[in-house]
Amino acid sequence: MKLGIVIFPSKNLQDQANSFRKRYDPNYSLIPPHITLKAGFEATEEQIKQFTDVLNEISSHFEPFQIATRKFSSFKPVNNVIYFKIEESNMLNELQFEINKRIESEGTEYAFVPHITIGQQLSNDEHSDVYGSLRMNQFNYEETIDRFHLLYQLENGSWTVYETFRLGKEK
Amino acid sequence: MKLGIVIFPSKNLQDQANSFRKRYDPNYSLIPPHITLKAGFEATEEQIKQFTDVLNEISSHFEPFQIATRKFSSFKPVNNVIYFKIEESNMLNELQFEINKRIESEGTEYAFVPHITIGQQLSNDEHSDVYGSLRMNQFNYEETIDRFHLLYQLENGSWTVYETFRLGKEK
Numbered sequence: 001m002k003l004g005i006v007i008f009p010s011k012n013l014q015d016q017a018n019s020f021r022k023r024y025d026p027n028y029s030l031i032p033p034h035i036t037l038k039a040g041f042e043a044t045e046e047q048i049k050q051f052t053d054v055l056n057e058i059s060s061h062f063e064p065f066q067i068a069t070r071k072f073s074s075f076k077p078v079n080n081v082i083y084f085k086i087e088e089s090n091m092l093n094e095l096q097f098e099i100n101k102r103i104e105s106e107g108t109e110y111a112f113v114p115h116i117t118i119g120q121q122l123s124n125d126e127h128s129d130v131y132g133s134l135r136m137n138q139f140n141y142e143e144t145i146d147r148f149h150l151l152y153q154l155e156n157g158s159w160t161v162y163e164t165f166r167l168g169k170e171k
Numbered sequence: 172m173k174l175g176i177v178i179f180p181s182k183n184l185q186d187q188a189n190s191f192r193k194r195y196d197p198n199y200s201l202i203p204p205h206i207t208l209k210a211g212f213e214a215t216e217e218q219i220k221q222f223t224d225v226l227n228e229i230s231s232h233f234e235p236f237q238i239a240t241r242k243f244s245s246f247k248p249v250n251n252v253i254y255f256k257i258e259e260s261n262m263l264n265e266l267q268f269e270i271n272k273r274i275e276s277e278g279t280e281y282a283f284v285p286h287i288t289i290g291q292q293l294s295n296d297e298h299s300d301v302y303g304s305l306r307m308n309q310f311n312y313e314e315t316i317d318r319f320h321l322l323y324q325l326e327n328g329s330w331t332v333y334e335t336f337r338l339g340k341e342k
Binding site: 008011018029030149154155158161162163164166 | 172186189193200201320323325326329331333334335
């Protein structure tokens with residue numbers, strides 16, 4: 001079974017992201033807008049339960065924290081992906097680091113660039129057009145992140161939430 | 172904000188349901204296959220936090236329980252909805268009753284008929300064709316339910332999980 005670990009931002013930010021994803025992201029209907037903490041990785045049914053314990057423990061050591069996004073950015077030339085760039089956040093970095101340290105899996109490790117994808121699998125021309133028209137926009141979304149989620153992927157490619165982990169939750 | 176409370180069955184049962192939903196359910200891409208415990212209802216941001224406390228308390232009073240589905244059924248003539256019928260379960264009934272007693276909202280109250288929708292908004296002819304070919308099928312899925320989820324709806328009609336509640340979770 002394929003698992004993933006993500007943060008869902010507020011409804012408002014998800015709605016904003018979806019207004020772009022609808023046109024530019026082929027994964028639009030497979031998962032709500034999210035910040036990936038750990039990209040898809042294979043695991044067995046037994047491992048899920050272990051991971052749940054690990055993630056519960058991690059979440060109890062973190063307090064809710066603020067995130068902000070103020071501009072679009074792109075992974076081009078590595079990937080034709082356009083996204084809401086999440087401003088540098090030590091807490092977010094530490095949470096991502098801790099999760100990936102404690103839950104190991106195979107796969108390429110990219111540096112962690114926190115983001116909410118709004119377009120992907122764009123042709124070079126599409127990417128130029130869309131990113132060219134978006135990149136000068138500025139906005140200012142700030143919000144508190146107080147939870148993250150463990151998800152699994154269904155056969156049709158969509159994702160279902162297995163469990164929610166609340167940051168700093170009293171045990 | 173519109174909220175809903177559901178159970179997601181196992182990945183296997185979700186995959187089975189999706190193999191039908193893909194063709195017969197216009198909500199296919201908006202939410203994974205689910206058993207509705209409380210249908211969509213309006214709530215404020217403040218209420219969500221209250222509901223979370225209430226649902227946490229409820230979940231602690233329930234132990235995981237078994238469900239089974241062995242046949243298709245239909246809500247026709249009330250609605251042209253075809254579904255996996257969930258066999259009678261006292262625990263499931265009690266959980267649904269408790270949630271709806273403690274979290275009140277406006278709206279028509281149907282009797283609780285636990286089910287996993289696999290087709291809806293079918294024309295009468297479609298309904299006859301599809302249900303006619305499915306109704307004689309028998310199968311036997313049994314599984315343990317150990318959690319339920321509070322969801323909210325985005326502007327595009329899709330649903331995001333707000334929080335997971337584990338049954339009988341030690342506090």
